[in-house]
Amino acid sequence: MKQIQYLWPFVRLGLTDVWRHKTRSFLTMLGMVFGVGSVIAMLAVGEGASQQALESIKRLGSQNIMVMSVKPTSAEGGSTGAERGSLAVYGLFYEDEFRIQETVPGVLLTVPARMTRRNARVGERQLEMRVVETVPTWFEVVQRPVLAGRVLTRNDMQMRANVCVLTEHGVRHLLATEGMIGQRIRIASGVFEVIGIVKNESGGTVRAPDSEADAYIPLTTGTKLFGEANIRYSAGGMEGEKVELSQLIVKMTGTDAVEPGSRAIEALLTRFHKKKDFKIDVPLMLLHEAERTKRTYNIVLGAIAGISLLVGGIGIMNIMLASVTERTKEIGIRRAIGARRSRIVVQFLINTCVLSIGGGLVGLLVGVAIPLVITAATDMPTVVQPYSLFLAFGISVGIGIVFGLYPAMRAASLDPIEALRHE
Amino acid sequence: MSVGATEIVRPRADEVVRLDAVTRHYLVGDEEVRALDGVSFAILKGGYWAIMGPSGSGKSTMLNILGCLDRPSSGAYWLNGENVAEMDDDELSDHRLRNLGFVFQSFHLIPQLTVCENIEVPLLYLGVPQSERTERAVRLAERVGMSHRLRHLPSELSGGQRQRVAVARALANDPAVLLADEPTGNLDSATSVQIMALFQELYEQGKTVILVTHEPDIASYAKACIVLKDGRVQSVREGGG
Numbered sequence: 001m002k003q004i005q006y007l008w009p010f011v012r013l014g015l016t017d018v019w020r021h022k023t024r025s026f027l028t029m030l031g032m033v034f035g036v037g038s039v040i041a042m043l044a045v046g047e048g049a050s051q052q053a054l055e056s057i058k059r060l061g062s063q064n065i066m067v068m069s070v071k072p073t074s075a076e077g078g079s080t081g082a083e084r085g086s087l088a089v090y091g092l093f094y095e096d097e098f099r100i101q102e103t104v105p106g107v108l109l110t111v112p113a114r115m116t117r118r119n120a121r122v123g124e125r126q127l128e129m130r131v132v133e134t135v136p137t138w139f140e141v142v143q144r145p146v147l148a149g150r151v152l153t154r155n156d157m158q159m160r161a162n163v164c165v166l167t168e169h170g171v172r173h174l175l176a177t178e179g180m181i182g183q184r185i186r187i188a189s190g191v192f193e194v195i196g197i198v199k200n201e202s203g204g205t206v207r208a209p210d211s212e213a214d215a216y217i218p219l220t221t222g223t224k225l226f227g228e229a230n231i232r233y234s235a236g237g238m239e240g241e242k243v244e245l246s247q248l249i250v251k252m253t254g255t256d257a258v259e260p261g262s263r264a265i266e267a268l269l270t271r272f273h274k275k276k277d278f279k280i281d282v283p284l285m286l287l288h289e290a291e292r293t294k295r296t297y298n299i300v301l302g303a304i305a306g307i308s309l310l311v312g313g314i315g316i317m318n319i320m321l322a323s324v325t326e327r328t329k330e331i332g333i334r335r336a337i338g339a340r341r342s343r344i345v346v347q348f349l350i351n352t353c354v355l356s357i358g359g360g361l362v363g364l365l366v367g368v369a370i371p372l373v374i375t376a377a378t379d380m381p382t383v384v385q386p387y388s389l390f391l392a393f394g395i396s397v398g399i400g401i402v403f404g405l406y407p408a409m410r411a412a413s414l415d416p417i418e419a420l421r422h423e
Numbered sequence: 424m425s426v427g428a429t430e431i432v433r434p435r436a437d438e439v440v441r442l443d444a445v446t447r448h449y450l451v452g453d454e455e456v457r458a459l460d461g462v463s464f465a466i467l468k469g470g471y472w473a474i475m476g477p478s479g480s481g482k483s484t485m486l487n488i489l490g491c492l493d494r495p496s497s498g499a500y501w502l503n504g505e506n507v508a509e510m511d512d513d514e515l516s517d518h519r520l521r522n523l524g525f526v527f528q529s530f531h532l533i534p535q536l537t538v539c540e541n542i543e544v545p546l547l548y549l550g551v552p553q554s555e556r557t558e559r560a561v562r563l564a565e566r567v568g569m570s571h572r573l574r575h576l577p578s579e580l581s582g583g584q585r586q587r588v589a590v591a592r593a594l595a596n597d598p599a600v601l602l603a604d605e606p607t608g609n610l611d612s613a614t615s616v617q618i619m620a621l622f623q624e625l626y627e628q629g630k631t632v633i634l635v636t637h638e639p640d641i642a643s644y645a646k647a648c649i650v651l652k653d654g655r656v657q658s659v660r661e662g663g664g
Binding site: 330332 | 487490492493512513516517518519520521523525527531532533534535536540543544545547548550553592596
């Protein structure tokens with residue numbers, strides 16, 4: 001309390017000093033304003049981006065393991081049959097699903113899917129659709145909000161029903177509306193009834209396997225109508241590939257089971273697949289990786305912002321040095337009256353802190369405003385975290401002390417006799 | 424009295440200022456300048472002294488040493504019973520704060536501060552709480568006849584008014600010695616008379632006053648006078664006080 005009583009007149013003195021040199025103080029503070037502002041804004045942008053990434057990874061499910069079929073590269077597999085006129089057979093088999101279910105511990109359920117492109121037609125309109133042939137549990141594992149109608153059921157599966165669920169994306173593709181429900185569309189050789197519309201996964205840095213899908217149909221229906229081979233005709237011949245399952249989502253009982261599970265699946269598949277024609281993605285690991293990336297990102301952004309703060313601090317130091325010269329006489333008077341050196345140091349430190357904190361507070365506002373503008377202008381998500389405000393404020397106090405110390409020491413080291421004589 | 428001897432002769436209780444063989448040497452290039460060369464005298468409590476001398480006589484050095492801004496090269500300077508020669512910088516500062524009041528030729532008020540705040544500065548460093556600080560500053564301003572200008576800045580005052588404020592500030596810590604360096608040097612003669620009357624008043628109230636000046640008419644206000652020449656005491660005239 002006594003300290004505050006002692007310090008307050010110096011704070012007031014610092015404020016009046018800032019006020020007396022409005023332009024100079026403003027320009028000096030500007031460095032801090034931009035420094036602090038950029039710290040907060042950068043952290044907010046970084047946080048927004050990483051939260052978006054984390055969100056999309058989380059939507060893949062942290063308990064899930066994604067096993068995907070990939071076309072083996074010729075260097076790895078020799079004659080993989082990607083040549084013209086032949087049929088390439090690769091990827092996951094139905095048996096793989098059962099093997100995983102039976103032998104890997106901690107598997108809750110597995111969801112097979114086959115992604116293909118098929119020609120579709122609605123009335124006069126003809127287009128290519130990305131079709132996901134899958135099972136009803138897909139919608140349990142991969143959360144997709146239902147916009148209208150219903151999703152696939154066990155019954156559809158057993159009946160090999162000609163039904164399809166469109167995605168928002170697919171609906172837009174077909175230039176259709178919600179009135180689509182109950183209508184029929186032709187996909188390749190089958191006619192399908194539209195039973196529901198689900199939301200697509202909204203953008204993000206990590207893509208879900210079905211992020212650009214247009215429609216879902218029961219896996220059994222797909223097998224019945226189209227088989228597993230996908231043959232494309234092109235100029236000069238045909239190209240074909242046979243993939244039983246292009247994707248297998250393995251949901252584990254808990255996040256603890258994910259890592260050992262993924263290793264077990266890897267070992268299992270390696271035994272039965274001569275060529276490396278599969279890929280295992282673990283969202284949980286992607287999550288950890290994304291968190292690591294985020295940390296790196298924050299460090300880099302922090303370093304850049306730190307440099308601008310450094311520049312701001314040097315600006316303040318410069319002005320304070322000028323101020324010390326300007327106020328040499330005052331220092332002499334105070335010393336003659338009986339102020340110890342330490343008191344002069346404190347006085348100038350307070351003065352510097354008034355500048356840096358003042359700049360810091362304005363910077364705080366700027367830092368909060370910039371992300372708002374960014375979000376409004378570019379749709380990029382930004383998250384201003386409370387800790388960044390405290391951090392920025394703390395930094396501005398720190399800058400005031402660090403960069404104020406040298407001018408303050410210089411002020412205190414003046415010889416009082418010389419200082420009094422100074423004009 | 425042997426110069427340079429470290430015999431400790433404590434001053435008598437009524438000797439508020441006492442110099443024993445004080446010297447102050449400077450090195451200018453390779454040459455040693457003896458600004459003060461063995462000065463000894465004592466000033467009793469409640470005295471009104473003038474220190475005179477032409478320029479180059481060591482007057483400024485004397486002032487700096489008396490004002491605890493500088494330490495003697497050798498010898499002892501006792502101010503209010505303590506030997507300044509042995510103090511470090513912080514102790515010197517504290518000693519100035521408690522025992523000395525300065526009045527300067529060019530007033531040396533802090534331009535950003537109001538009259539009241541200027542008077543409060545020593546109290547601030549003494550750690551006096553805010554309310555008491557203001558109260559005492561107001562009383563001091565009344566004592567020098569400046570209570571109607573408390574909220575003014577020094578730049579809004581005349582020279583004489585500024586010097587009154589400076590005197591009030593010098594009195595704020597109730598110092599053992601009031602040290603005035605050419606207090607009328609920047610004032611016209613009419614105002615000078617007023618300021619000297621103020622010092623006379625303070626002397627009559629029991630303050631110890633030391634004037635450092637080169638003007639004989641100002642020195643004549645004092646009750647005793649020391650004349651310096653070439654760093655030595657040329658003559659001491661005592662009388663009155």
